[in-house]
Amino acid sequence: MLAAYAARTDADQPLNALQVGELDVASTPGGQQTPDDWVEVELRAAALNHHDLFSLRGVGLSADQCPMVLGCDAAGIGPDGAEVIVHAVINAPGFSGPDTTTDPRRSLLSERCPGTLAERIRVPAANLIAKPAELSFAEAACLPTAWLTAYRMLFVRSGVRPGDTVLVQGAGGGVATALILLARHAGLRVWVTSRSAERGERAVGLGAHAWFPSGERLPERVDAVLESVGAATWSHSINALKPGGTVVICGTTSGAEPSKAELTKIFFKPLQVVGSTMGTREELVGLAAMLVATGLRPVIDSTLPLTAAADAFARLESGAGFGKIVLTAGRN
Known part of the structure; x- marks a missing residue:
């Protein structure tokens, strides 16, 4: 399937490590570690973060983990056909604290398991929250990170x-x-x-x-x-x-x-x-509710198709953007 991924890492020229194209995600090192009981989400929109550039530089991502699908943020269609937002924090098996950000073995999507810049995403069912109808997919995709x-x-x-x-x-x-x-x-x-x-x-x-x-x-x-x-x-x-x-x-x-x-x-x-780092699933629910109640919406700098991920990453690295850069599903 179509994905934007780190084919390798490059500390000096991170964009050189980025590839956009067909990838058998299940066969990648991260894909092979994805638990069988995770659910699939059909991507509608994903937002970029500096975390993605750090990954391309090899910060938190080693060469032997590549190719690795990038991306932490996403909104799309869940396994039951409902519109969902993906919470990006992945807790270690067996963690049971009230604050998931305190799990010392936590990770984000795209660190150990494939991220969100792909046509289909696999995540724990507990990481999905309902997307409010008032938010577009692009707006919802800006929220998780x-x-x-x-x-x-x-x-x-x-x-x-x-x-x-x-x-x-x-x-x-x-x-x-x-x-x-x-x-x-x-x-x-x-x-x-x-x-x-x-x-x-x-x-x-x-x-x-x-x-x-x-x-x-x-x-x-x-x-x-x-x-x-x-x-x-x-x-x-x-x-x-x-x-x-x-x-x-x-x-x-x-x-x-x-x-x-x-x-x-x-x-x-x-x-x-x-x-402070990220937030809990419950806080993501509260954030989405606040946006609905107040009418606040994320500032979106630009929206590009997933096929143009290289252009989106170049804008992110340049620092010229104001607000979030969003990629949408589709090949046009």
Whole structure:
């Protein structure tokens, strides 16, 4: 079947490792490990994430696991004909905790088992939730990774309340655009940073109250910083917080080794540093319900057919997109 997959890994030129074409997924290393009791979903739409680029670079994916179908996010038609959204977190057999993100042996689709950028997907039946009729397949496909990550950062991990001020580091990516929209609709004052005036103004157009050049001193300190950039913005994030404030970090797209750890400021102020990753199935249900209730919809940068996955990945790598890049099923 048609799939977009990592034929190998390439740390320096990840797009060279991407292949788009026919693939017998069941015969791949990951496909051979897929349990027999998983169910099949017919793809309608899938969204790209930086996780896919990391996989092509060999981060979390080894050469002997290739070819590996990429993709974490999907919406489609389940085995009973119902419209579904796929939750991307795969728990280890026997895990039984209330918070599936704390499973030390968890993985995401496309890490050990084939991902979602294929005409048909196999997943645990428990990873399917009902797609609300109010959401298009493309909109629904944006939720399981970036939007779920943002939802958990804000409403589970940050401790903020309506009226508080939050800073979103970076403007334009999937997590950042989700954070802006969710935070504004939750009654928070939302500030963002960006290296681009154009992207900063677009963030204000989405609902941010103000934008500031990356690293610029803010008019006042904030209650929480929502951090996905990492090394490039870490010191600014710590310095931007009120005493007792919280930085919630979900990723390190600029690298994981900041020049300064800022430990003295963290213990003296004292600040909270909170990690956050993905979200639970129940939180994905809550996120979908929030979008239906509020009318919020994911920002979609572009929609391309699965056959044009190479173009979609090139746009993702360039950083030129604003919002999510979506691939749709079909060969045209």
